[in-house]
Every structure is written in structure tokens, then in C-alpha cells.
Amino acid sequence: KMASTAAGKQRIPKVAKVKNKAPAEVQITAEQLLREAKERELELLPPPPKQKITDEEELNDYKLKKRKGFEDNIRKNRTVISNWIKYAQWEESLKEVQRARSIYERALDVDHRNIALWLKYAEMEMKNRQVNHARNIWDRAITILPRVNQFWYKYSYMEEMLGNIAGCRQVFERWTEWEPEEQAWHSYINFELRYKEVDKARSIYERYILLMGSNWIKYARFEEKHGYIAHGRKVFERSVEFFGEEHVDENLFVAFARFEEKQKEFERVRVIYKYALDRIPKQQAQELFKFYTVFEKKFGDRRGIEDVIVSKRRFQYEEEVKASPHNYDAWFDYLRLVESDADPDTAREVYERAIANIPPIQEKRHWRRYIYLWINYALYEELEVKDPERTRQVYLACLDLIPHKKFTFAKMWLLYGQFEIRQKNLQAARQGLGTAIGKCPKNKLFKGYIELELQLREFDRCRKLYEKYLEFASENCTTWIKFSELETILGDTERARAIFELAIGQPRLDMPEVWISYAQYELSIDTSDRLQRCRGIFEEANKGLRSCEEKEERLMLLESWKEFEQEFGSDTTRERVKKLLPEKVKKRRKLTAEDGSDAGWEEYYDYIFPEDAANQPNLKLLAMAKMWKRQQQEEEDDEEDDEEDEEENNGEPSCLYMFTAT
Numbered sequence: 001k002m003a004s005t006a007a008g009k010q011r012i013p014k015v016a017k018v019k020n021k022a023p024a025e026v027q028i029t030a031e032q033l034l035r036e037a038k039e040r041e042l043e044l045l046p047p048p049p050k051q052k053i054t055d056e057e058e059l060n061d062y063k064l065k066k067r068k069g070f071e072d073n074i075r076k077n078r079t080v081i082s083n084w085i086k087y088a089q090w091e092e093s094l095k096e097v098q099r100a101r102s103i104y105e106r107a108l109d110v111d112h113r114n115i116a117l118w119l120k121y122a123e124m125e126m127k128n129r130q131v132n133h134a135r136n137i138w139d140r141a142i143t144i145l146p147r148v149n150q151f152w153y154k155y156s157y158m159e160e161m162l163g164n165i166a167g168c169r170q171v172f173e174r175w176t177e178w179e180p181e182e183q184a185w186h187s188y189i190n191f192e193l194r195y196k197e198v199d200k201a202r203s204i205y206e207r208y209i210l211l212m213g214s215n216w217i218k219y220a221r222f223e224e225k226h227g228y229i230a231h232g233r234k235v236f237e238r239s240v241e242f243f244g245e246e247h248v249d250e251n252l253f254v255a256f257a258r259f260e261e262k263q264k265e266f267e268r269v270r271v272i273y274k275y276a277l278d279r280i281p282k283q284q285a286q287e288l289f290k291f292y293t294v295f296e297k298k299f300g301d302r303r304g305i306e307d308v309i310v311s312k313r314r315f316q317y318e319e320e321v322k323a324s325p326h327n328y329d330a331w332f333d334y335l336r337l338v339e340s341d342a343d344p345d346t347a348r349e350v351y352e353r354a355i356a357n358i359p360p361i362q363e364k365r366h367w368r369r370y371i372y373l374w375i376n377y378a379l380y381e382e383l384e385v386k387d388p389e390r391t392r393q394v395y396l397a398c399l400d401l402i403p404h405k406k407f408t409f410a411k412m413w414l415l416y417g418q419f420e421i422r423q424k425n426l427q428a429a430r431q432g433l434g435t436a437i438g439k440c441p442k443n444k445l446f447k448g449y450i451e452l453e454l455q456l457r458e459f460d461r462c463r464k465l466y467e468k469y470l471e472f473a474s475e476n477c478t479t480w481i482k483f484s485e486l487e488t489i490l491g492d493t494e495r496a497r498a499i500f501e502l503a504i505g506q507p508r509l510d511m512p513e514v515w516i517s518y519a520q521y522e523l524s525i526d527t528s529d530r531l532q533r534c535r536g537i538f539e540e541a542n543k544g545l546r547s548c549e550e551k552e553e554r555l556m557l558l559e560s561w562k563e564f565e566q567e568f569g570s571d572t573t574r575e576r577v578k579k580l581l582p583e584k585v586k587k588r589r590k591l592t593a594e595d596g597s598d599a600g601w602e603e604y605y606d607y608i609f610p611e612d613a614a615n616q617p618n619l620k621l622l623a624m625a626k627m628w629k630r631q632q633q634e635e636e637d638d639e640e641d642d643e644e645d646e647e648e649n650n651g652e653p654s655c656l657y658m659f660t661a662t
Contacts, residue, residue, distance in 0.1 A: 081116065085120050088107070101125075119151075135155075168191065185204065236252075258291070273295070317334035335347070335350055371411075
């Protein structure tokens with residue numbers, strides 16, 4: 001049983017064990033194997049033997065065999081058009097045109113949109129001089145596939161080669177009905193020109209540019225080439241009207257200008273360039289500037305070259321203000337250029353565009369640059385154009401535009417008033433400045449209005465204006481002083497003195513300037529008691545300024561008093577004022593940061609007046625400190641003198657001192 005079982009089992013062969021599994025030193029790739037096989041020509045088969053057909057029966061057998069092979073290929077895959085074409089070409093090579101035609105027709109039933117199939121079919125008919133068949137094929141092709149330009153080109157070429165000019169023209173006419181691409185129209189035009197049909201070519205150009213809206217330049221060059229200069233100029237003019245100002249083309253104007261340049265019409269050229277530069281954006285007019293500059297260098301004068309440069313700068317400014325309409329500095333530069341070179345209407349147009357860009361925020365800092373556009377506009381109208389009525393309109397429009405309830409510009413009101421004075425319209429000037437003071441009173445407005453009336457010698461009006469001014473700003477010490485000076489000039493000393501008395505009686509006018517001016521006023525009046533009056537004012541002022549927190553102002557008053565006494569006073573009065581002067585001391589104070597932390601110490605100077613009772617202890621302490629310091633200095637000086645005397649008497653004081661110490 002065991003033997004039979006062992007016999008029934010199959011012996012499994014032993015697998016050889018690979019001891020060295022490392023890669024071989026020389027590796028062979030599949031690419032190397034294929035290259036070696038090609039080099040050794042292992043797969044090349046010998047060519048089949050050539051067969052010689054000796055009789056008609058063998059030829060028929062050969063044809064039958066080939067046709068069967070072609071039909072089998074077509075039956076396997078009908079959509080492979082190359083099989084059909086090879087089949088038809090083989091039949092054509094045997095002069096079996098009818099069979100080849102049948103094959104092409106069968107192929108067209110399979111894929112009538114195959115361009116190569118139609119081309120091979122028509123070429124076969126043309127090779128075999130079957131003209132009518134070829135025409136039939138081309139007609140069918142352009143009817144089924146009218147957008148295939150190759151059919152139209154070959155059809156028209158065939159008709160022209162056959163001398164059928166009318167037929168060729170008919171083909172082109174049928175083609176243009178489909179509104180083909182540009183080259184088709186040029187082929188038609190060139191066809192007519194080959195047969196000297198210039199009028200027909202012109203009519204084709206007319207149809208083309210009206211239909212497609214392009215190639216105006218070629219049309220004009222066509223007219224120029226055939227000597228029709230007036231027609232060529234008319235074409236360019238029509239093209240400019242056709243495109244208008246919205247779709248201007250740089251190349252069109254360059255071609256137009258060069259056309260006129262050839263005709264020696266230099267003024268026309270200059271007009272064309274300027275017209276184009278006024279309408280084409282800067283980034284699209286680089287070539288235009290280039291050609292214009294070259295033209296002016298060749299045929300223009302210095303003024304013409306400057307015009308080119310100005311035009312270029314104008315385009316740059318146009319781009320800047322379009323990019324940032326509220327960039328008023330760019331508008332200023334642009335307006336400066338326009339004013340120097342352009343006519344008033346152009347300058348006004350740019351000014352109107354500039355002032356139309358009103359600042360979006362009603363804050364004075366945003367209006368400061370903008371308001372100068374109006375000022376320059378008004379000055380330009382008045383000084384350059386000499387149009388006072390328009391200048392007045394500019395001023396009034398600006399004053400209506402400014403939001404006076406939030407802020408105003410005093411310079412604008414004053415400029416308007418000065419303009420009306422120059423026009424000898426005093427009533428309008430006063431009315432304008434009065435309106436300004438009523439709407440938006442300002443120090444500058446009052447000062448300007450008063451200065452105007454002073455120049456006109458209207459002193460009563462000046463008094464009224466000063467009164468209004470002091471009602472508006474009674475704390476302004478300069479106004480009181482100027483008002484008093486006016487009365488002094490007019491010789492009314494009592495009014496001047498009363499004005500000063502009113503000024504120093506104001507609680508908010510504890511300022512040394514008014515007191516000093518009052519004292520100088522009293523000194524200037526030629527009376528016997530003028531020095532006593534002046535000194536009395538200084539004394540009163542000193543008393544009034546004792547409670548002033550600003551010690552520098554009180555010091556300023558005392559300095560002025562001191563100068564007065566040095567010039568007009570006696571030794572007693574000078575000594576008295578000297579005793580009133582404060583001591584200047586250096587002090588330290590602690591600084592605190594915003595967050596409340598300690599920020600260190602700061603040194604500052606303070607003034608201690610002898611008259612202040614609260615400062616007496618400080619003054620005594622300061623005086624004692626100075627006395628002690630003086631005594632210390634004197635003691636040190638005495639010790640130094642004793643040592644010097646000792647050295648002179650003993651000769652060698654240092655050695656004796658050392659010996660004694662030892």
C-alpha cells in the first residue's frame with residue numbers, strides 16, 4: 001500500500017538556489033536589446049520577388065486580387081478615408097477613371113465633410129482634363145462646405161487658368177457673399193488688377209470697407225498707387241469720420257500724415273498730427289509722437305518742435321489727472337503748460353475740469369490746495385484774458401461753493417475785494433467784505449478790510465471796523481494797540497488814552513504788550529507830565545501782573561520799565577526798578593508719564609520776585625546760602641595766600657615740613 005502510494009505521487013523537481021543575489025556588473029536594458037537586434041538585422045525579411053505579367057489573363061487576376069484586398073480593407077473599417085483614397089488612386093493609375101470616380105462617390109457617401117477627399121477627387125478630374133466634372137465637384141464642395149477657403153482658391157485658380165475670366169469672377173462673387181476673411185477680398189482685388197480692372201477693384205474695396213470696417217489704409221494706398229490722389233485723400237477723410245473720436249487708430253493717422261507728406265502738404269500733415277494727439281491716449285500714441293517729431297525736424301521750425309514737446313507733456317498731464325482727479329499739483333502743472341501755450345478757450349476748459357473736482361471731505365486741510373485753482377483761474381481771467389466780468393463770476397462762484405458755516409478762506413474774500421477796487425467798484429468791494437465779516441468773521445478779514453479803508457483814507461469806517469473787530473475778539477491786544485495808534489495818528493489823544501484804559505480794564509488782557517504800548521504812547525505825547533504818566537502806568541501794570549501765572553510776561557514788563565528808567569529816570573528810580581527784578585534760579589520737578597509711571601526729573605528755570613510776600617522765606621534762604629558760599633570762598637583765598645608767603649620766606653618749605661613730620 002505504501003509502495004503504490006509513493007508511486008502515485010509525482011516527484012517535484014528541486015529548485016536551484018541562487019547563492020549570489022548581487023546585481024551583475026554589466027546591466028542590459030530592453031533598449032539595448034532592441035538596438036542590437038536592429039543592428040544585426042535579425043528581423044529583416046527579404047523583399048518579395050517581382051512578378052512579371054505576360055498576358056491579359058494574369059493582369060485580370062492581379063486586378064481582381066488587388067481589388068479584393070482594397071474592398072476587404074474598406075469592409076473592415078469604412079471610416080478610414082485613406083483606404084478609399086488609396087483605392088481610388090490605384091484605379092486612377094490603371095486609367096480606370098470611371099472606377100476611381102465611383103470609389104470617390106462611395107467615399108463621399110461615408111464622409112462628405114472630409115476636405116482631403118474633395119481635394120483628391122477634384123484634382124483627379126483636373127489631371128484627366130475632365131473640366132466639367134471638376135467644376136461639378138467644386139460646386140458641390142463649396143455648396144456643402146462654404147467656409148473652407150481652400151475650395152474657393154482652387155476653384156477660382158482653375159477657372160483663371162482655363163481663361164474663363166467671367167467664371168472666375170463669378171466664383172469670387174459667390175465667395176464674397178459669405179463675407180470671408182481679409183485675404184479672400186485681397187485675392188479678388190488682385191485678380192481684377194491683373195486684368196487692369198481698376199474700377200472693379202475700387203468697387204470691391206468699397207464693399208469690403210463698408211462691410212468689415214477695416215483696411216482703409218490699403219484702400220488709400222491703392223488709390224495713391226494708381227495716381228488717384230484726391231480719391232486717396234477722400235478715403236482717409238472718410239476713415240476718420242467712420243471711426244469717430246471713440247475708436248481712433250494711431251496707425252491710420254500716421255498713414256494719413258505720411259500720405260500728405262508725400263504730396264508736400266506740410267500744413268495738412270501738421271493739422272493731422274495735432275488732431276490725432278488731441279484725441280488718442282498717451283499710451284497708445286507713442287509711434288504718433290515719434291513720427292510727428294521726425295516730421296518737424298525734417299520740415300518744421302523751432303516752434304514746431306516745441307509744439308511737439310508741449311503736446312507730449314500735455315498727454316502726460318492728461319493721464320495723471322485722469323488717474324488721480326484730486327491730485328491738484330498735477331492740475332497746477334497742467335494749467336501752467338496750457339496757459340503758456342494754448343488759447344483762452346482751451347485754458348478755460350482745463351480750468352473748469354480742474355475746479356469740478358471738489359474735495360470729498362469738508363475739512364479745511366483738504367481744501368487748501370483746491371482753493372488755489374480758483375485763485376489762479378480768477379487771476380488768469382483778469383490779467384491774461386482781460387475779462388473782468390468773467391473774473392467776477394469766478395470769484396462769486398468760488399465764494400458760493402465754500403461751506404462758510406464750517407470754514408472759510410479770508411484770502412478769497414480779500415482778493416475779491418481788491419479786484420473790485422481795481423475795477424473802481426468800491427461799493428461792491430465793501431459789500432463783499434461786509435458779507436464776509438457778517439458770515440464768517442476772522443482776524444485776517446478784519447485786518448484786510450481795515451487796511452483797505454486806511455488806504456482809501458476812510459478813517460470813520462476804520463473806527464467802526466475796529467469797534468466791530470474788538471466786539472469779535474476783545475482779547476486780541478494787537479487790535480487795541482493798532483486802534484490806539486490810529487487815533488494817535490489822527491491827533492485824538494483823548495480817544496487813544498481811552499482805548500488803552502478800556503484795554504487794560506479787560507479781564508482777559510493781563511498782557512504786558514498793552515501796558516508797554518500804553519506807556520510808550522504816554523511817553524510819545526509832548527506834555528510836561530509825560531514821564532510821571534509813563535512811570536505811573538508801569539507801576540500800575542506791575543501791580544496788575546503780580547497775580548499773573550506767566551512770570552516771563554511780568555519780567556518783560558520790568559525789563560521795559562528798566563530801559564525807560566535808564567534813559568529818562570534818576571539813580572533813585574533806577575535802583576527801585578532794579579530791586580523789583582527777580583532772581584533766576586534753577587529748579588527740578590518730577591515728571592510723570594501718561595500711564596502714571598515715574599518718568600524722571602526735569603530741570604527748569606524759575607523767577608522769584610522780591611515783592612511777592614510768599615517768596616520772602618525762599619529769598620532769605622537763598623541770600624543766606626549765597627553769603628555762606630562767599631565766606632567759604634574768602635577763607636580758601638586766605639589760606640592760599642598764607643602758604644605762598646611761607647614758601648617765599650623759608651626757601652624749602654616742603655623738606656622742612658617732611659622733616660618736622662618725621
